[in-house]
Amino acid sequence: MPSARQRLVVVGAGAGGDAAVVAARAAGFDGPVLLVGDDPHPAYERPFLSKGFLRDEVPLDRVFLHPPDGYSVLDVEWIGGRRVVDADPRARSLTLDDGRRFAFDQLVLATGGAPRWLEGAPRAANVLTLRTLDDSIHLRQALTESHRLLVIGAGFVGAEVAASARMQAKEVLLIEAAAVPLERALGEKVGGAMAELHRRHGVDLRTRSSVGRWLMRHDRVEAVELTDGTREEVDCVLLAVGIEPALDLARGLRLPLGSGGVLVDETLQAAPGIHCVGDIASHRHPLFQRPLRAEHWQVARRQGQALGSTVVGRPQPYSELPWFWSDQYDVRLEYVGHAAGFEQAVWRGEPAAGPYAVFYLKAGRVDAVLAVDDGRSIRFGRELIRGRQVVDPARLGDPTTDLRELVRAGP
Numbered sequence: 001m002p003s004a005r006q007r008l009v010v011v012g013a014g015a016g017g018d019a020a021v022v023a024a025r026a027a028g029f030d031g032p033v034l035l036v037g038d039d040p041h042p043a044y045e046r047p048f049l050s051k052g053f054l055r056d057e058v059p060l061d062r063v064f065l066h067p068p069d070g071y072s073v074l075d076v077e078w079i080g081g082r083r084v085v086d087a088d089p090r091a092r093s094l095t096l097d098d099g100r101r102f103a104f105d106q107l108v109l110a111t112g113g114a115p116r117w118l119e120g121a122p123r124a125a126n127v128l129t130l131r132t133l134d135d136s137i138h139l140r141q142a143l144t145e146s147h148r149l150l151v152i153g154a155g156f157v158g159a160e161v162a163a164s165a166r167m168q169a170k171e172v173l174l175i176e177a178a179a180v181p182l183e184r185a186l187g188e189k190v191g192g193a194m195a196e197l198h199r200r201h202g203v204d205l206r207t208r209s210s211v212g213r214w215l216m217r218h219d220r221v222e223a224v225e226l227t228d229g230t231r232e233e234v235d236c237v238l239l240a241v242g243i244e245p246a247l248d249l250a251r252g253l254r255l256p257l258g259s260g261g262v263l264v265d266e267t268l269q270a271a272p273g274i275h276c277v278g279d280i281a282s283h284r285h286p287l288f289q290r291p292l293r294a295e296h297w298q299v300a301r302r303q304g305q306a307l308g309s310t311v312v313g314r315p316q317p318y319s320e321l322p323w324f325w326s327d328q329y330d331v332r333l334e335y336v337g338h339a340a341g342f343e344q345a346v347w348r349g350e351p352a353a354g355p356y357a358v359f360y361l362k363a364g365r366v367d368a369v370l371a372v373d374d375g376r377s378i379r380f381g382r383e384l385i386r387g388r389q390v391v392d393p394a395r396l397g398d399p400t401t402d403l404r405e406l407v408r409a410g411p
Contacts, residue, residue, distance in 0.1 A: 005031060006031040006105035006106060007031055007032045007033075007034065007102075007103060007104055007105050007106075008021070008024055008029060008031060008032070008033045008034070008104070008105070008106045008107075008108070008311055009033075009034045009036070009094065009102055009104035009106070009107050009108070010033070010034070010035045010036070010107075010108040010110060011036050011037075011084055011094070011107070011108070011109050011110065011111055011249060012036075012037055012108075012109060012110030012111040012112055012246075012278070013035050013036065013037025013039060013042065013043055013078065013080065013110075014037065014039070014043060014046065014110060014112055014278070014300065015043065015046065015110075015278065015297045015298075015300040015301040015304065016108075016110035016112075016277035016278035016300035016301060016303055016304035017035060017037065017043070017108065017110035017277075017304060018035070018042075018043035018065055018066075018304065019277075019300070019301050019302075019303075019304025019305045019307075020108045020110065020275075020277065020304040020305075020307045020308075020311075021033050021035050021071075021074065021076045022074065022305075022308075023304065023305045023306070023307055023308025023309075024307070024308055024311045024312070025074050025075070025076070026308055027308035027309055027311065027312045027314075028312050029308075029311050029312050031105070032077070033074075033075070033076045033077065034076075034077045034079070034102060034104075035071065035076055035077065035078045035079070036078075036079045036082060036084065036094075036096065036102075037078075037079070037080055037081075037082075038081065038082060038083045039080060039081070039132055039133070039134075040080045040081035040134075041064070041080065041132075041133050041134075042064060042065070042066060042070070042071065042078060042080065043064070043065045043066065044063045044064050044065060044133050045063055045064075045065060045297075046297045047297055047325075048062075048063050048136075049063075049130060049132075049133065049135070049136035050130060050136070050157055050160035050161050050164060051160055051163075051164055051327055053136055053140070054136055054139060054140050054143075054161065054164045055164050055167060055168060056140065063133065079096070082096045082097055082098060083096065083097045084096060084097075084249050085097045086252065087249055087252035087253045089252075089253045089254050089271075091103070092104055092105070092107075092273075094107075094249075104273075105273060106273045106274075106275075106311050107253075107273060107274045107275070108274075108275045108276070108277065108304075108307060108311075109249060109250060109253075109255075109262070109270075109274070109275070109276045109277075109280060110276070110277045110278050110280075110300065110304060111245075111246035111247075111249055111250075111278075111279075111280055112243075112245075112246055112278055112279045112280070112300070113131075113243035113244050113245045113246050113279045113280070113295065114131065114243060114244055114246060115129035115130070115131045115239065115240075115241075115242075115243055115244075116239075116241045116242050116243060116244055117129070117239065118152060118211075118239045118241050120211070120214070121152075121211075121214065121237075121239060122214050122216060122221065124214075124216065124219055124220055124221050124237075125219045125220050126142065126220045126221055126235065126236050126237060127221055127237045127239065128142060128236065128237065128238050128239070129238070129239050129240075130157055130161060130238060130240065131243070139161070139236075139238065142235075142236045143165060143168065143170060143236065145235070145236075146170065146235035146236040147170065147171060147235050148170070148171040148172075148173065148233065148234050148235050148236075149161075149162075149165045149170050149171070149172050149173070149234070149235070149236050149237075149238065150173045150175065150224065150232070150234040150236070150237045150238070151165075151172060151173070151174045151175070151237075151238045151240055152175045152210075152211065152237065152238070152239050152240060152241060153175075153176065153239065153240035153241040153242070154174055154175075154176035154178075154181035154182070154194075154195075154198075154205065154207075154240075155181070155182065155240060155241075155242065156182075156326050157240045158174065158176075158238065158240030159174075159181060159194065159198065159326070159328055160326060160327070160328060161238055161240065162174045162198060162203050163198070163201065163203075163327075163328040163329050166198075166201050166202055166203055166329075167329065171204070172202075172203045172204065173203075173204045173206070173232055173234065174198060174203050174204065174205045174206070175206050175209050175210060175211065175226070176205065176206070176207045176208075176209065177207075177208065177209065177210050178191070178207060178208070179191070179207055179208055180192050180194070180195050180207060181194045181195055181198075181205075181207075182194060185339070186339070186358070186370055187342075187345050187358070189345070189347070189358075190345075190358055190370060193351040193356075193372075195207065196351065197328065197329065197331060197351075198328075201329050206226065209226050209227060209228065210226070210227050211224045211225070211226060211227070212224075212225050212226060212227040212229075213225035215231070221234060221237055222234070224237075242295075243279065243295060245260060245261050245279050245280045245293075245295075246279075246280060247261070247262065247280060250262045250270070250276070250280065253271070253274065255270045255271055255274065255276075256270065256271075258282055258291065259282035259291040259293055260282060260293050261276070261279070261280045261281055261282035261293045262276045262280050262281060262282060263282050263284070263291060264276050264281050264282065264283050264284065265284055266283075266284055266285070266286045266317040266318065266319075267310060267315040267316065267317055267318060268281060268283060268303060268306065268307060268310070268318050269310075269315070275307055275310060277300055277303035277304045277307065278299065278300030278303060278304070279293070279295045279300065280293075281293060281303060283303070283318065285318075285319070285338070286317045286318075286319050287319055287321070287385070287386065287388070288338060288367070292322060292338050292340075294322040294324075294338070296322065296323075296324035297324070298323055298324050298325075299322050299323070299324065302320050303318060306318045306320070321336050321337050321338075321382060321385060321386070322335075322336070322337065322338055323335065323336045323382075331372055331373060332372070332373055333370065333371070333372050334370070334371050334372075334374075334375065334378045335368065335369070335370045335371075336368065336369050336378055336381060336382050336385065337360070337366070337367050337368030337369060337381070337382075337385045338367060338368055339360035339367055339368035339370075340367075341362060342360035342361060342362050342367060342368070343361060343362050343363070344360075344361040344362075344393060345358050345359070345360055345361075346358070346359040346360075346361060346393045346396050346397045347397055348374075348377060348396065348397050348398075348399055349374070349399055351372070354373070355371070355372060355373040355374040356371070356372055356374060357369060357370065357371040357372070357374045357377035357378075357381070358370045358371075359377075359381060359384075359391075359396055359397075361391070361393065363390075364390035364391065364393075365385075365388050365389065365390055365391070366381060366384040366385050366391060366396075367385065368385070369381030369382070369384075369385070376403070377403065380403035380404060380406075380407055381403070383407045384403075384406060384407060387407065389406075389409060391406055392406075
């Protein structure tokens with residue numbers, strides 16, 4: 001076990017960073033622990049920001065992960081609202097934007113990412129992004145004062161905000177450049193099902209579309225002209241076009257980069273004593289034997305938790321499968337695994353007939369499962385992914401086939 005004189009510094013106080021300091025203490029790390037984040041708020045549950053909190057169904061105190069004295073109880077020094085502006089890899093030290101400098105023996109980077117700004121979009125008072133608690137507070141207030149919301153980008157954040165706005169009886173115009181939402185990640189048929197879900201709930205979804213011209217009145221967007229020439233009046237605009245991983249600190253520390261993030265080994269280590277979790281971690285997963293980078297809150301949380309044993313000298317390969325969920329209207333979508341480069345999508349059930357699941361196969365093996373209101377397929381799909389057995393697509397797609405039989409068949 002590392003000496004009590006060792007200092008653990010965690011940069012990024014969101015899901016992954018918070019989980020790392022809690023796990024370190026639970027594993028018996030008794031040296032100084034410093035948690036630094038540029039968010040002025042202590043760690044909170046980001047999934048609430050586009051759903052329950054945005055709709056004013058979840059109170060503010062339920063959003064936070066700990067009571068006000070949570071870090072004091074853990075003997076963790078939390079510094080919020082500050083950025084690391086300089087890193088010295090030789091001296092193993094970091095400098096904050098207020099001039100304070102801290103040495104580290106072990107370092108966890110959980111710096112997350114920042115929302116992309118759409119090229120050409122004005123920096124107007126009613127053009128917003130959603131990433132932080134303050135963003136959600138701002139968007140919630142803007143929605144109370146708005147009649148028609150424009151959402152650009154029909155990924156998970158954009159879709160969840162669109163659903164939340166419709167549940168508050170707001171008009172929603174949802175713009176997506178692709179033919180259907182989520183086409184690249186999940187396939188055309190899944191994207192079509194998601195499009196139908198939103199249209200059924202009254203969202204004006206325009207695909208293969210983008211904004212050609214922004215029409216301003218003073219410091220606000222009052223309308224947009226789409227690329228098909230139509231003019232649309234709007235009160236508020238949300239840009240939901242993805243995030244840029246925050247890699248400046250990793251570059252300053254000269255960490256290896258690749259696959260859109262920091263290359264880490266099976267134990268989430270990027271360099272001796274330096275570990276990365278969450279949006280920035282391109283993790284060589286021991287099951288898939290390729291770098292995986294997943295921009296999901298639950299993944300960051302679980303990776304942070306896994307570092308508890310690492311900081312006390314017992315590193316273990318991180319083998320948990322990526323998993324996330326999305327609630328939209330009365331529908332729950334879950335996804336487990338990693339479907340990049342899938343060769344075949346096997347459907348089990350149909351969207352028009354209730355719950356359904358899609359199994360993504362490569363070389364005959366299940367790499368990922370998407371399920372809508374079908375927790376059973378997620379549960380047994382996870383086992384099929386781990387088993388790495390070649391499956392019969394016909395049996396897999398037959399709703400009368402018990403998935404347990406395919407799991408038991410083994411490799």
